[in-house]
Amino acid sequence: SDVICDVCIMADGNSAAAIVSHEYTASLKELMFNSKPQINALTIVADENRKHAAEIIRTVETRLSQVSGQRKMPLLYLLDSIVKNLGGEYIDLVTQNLVSTFCSAFEQVCVSDVSASCLLVYNSSFPYLFCFPG
Numbered sequence: 001s002d003v004i005c006d007v008c009i010m011a012d013g014n015s016a017a018a019i020v021s022h023e024y025t026a027s028l029k030e031l032m033f034n035s036k037p038q039i040n041a042l043t044i045v046a047d048e049n050r051k052h053a054a055e056i057i058r059t060v061e062t063r064l065s066q067v068s069g070q071r072k073m074p075l076l077y078l079l080d081s082i083v084k085n086l087g088g089e090y091i092d093l094v095t096q097n098l099v100s101t102f103c104s105a106f107e108q109v110c111v112s113d114v115s116a117s118c119l120l121v122y123n124s125s126f127p128y129l130f131c132f133p134g
Contacts, residue, residue, distance in 0.1 A: 020052040021059050028063045031074045039074065043081045050089065057082075057093040061101050072105045 024045065031038050046056050057079075064075045079101075082090050 017052050017055045020049050021055040024056055024059045028059065032071065034074050034077055039078050039081050042078055043085055046082050047086050053089045053093055061097055064101060064105055068108065072108065076105060
């Protein structure tokens with residue numbers, strides 16, 4: 001049935017974007033902790049699929065809204081890696097929702113050492129913006 005769905009998607013004009021989003025979502029589900037090799041691999045996939053940058057960032061933001069607690073940190077590190085290593089259109093896309101995405105993650109992660117890590121990622125990636133969660 002997955003093959004049939006993929007064939008149907010491929011007949012559609014947004015087929016490549018849908019496939020990239022589906023595969024990236026599957027990879028994000030495997031990112032359970034701060035794994036540099038996984039984050040590097042996901043950053044490389046983002047680099048190889050720059051024409052689908054919007055779908056990739058939307059996929060990461062969606063996943064961030066779905067997971068809880070410390071599962072958010074690896075996703076924030078991934079956004080950090082994408083922005084720092086790839087730049088360009090990824091900076092524009094991440095900054096569109098950066099404050100709401102980051103503040104939401106920060107508010108949900110109450111453990112002080114994780115919150116400090118959140119601030120470190122935020123401040124090292126986006127020093128020109130400030131976030132004061134409500």
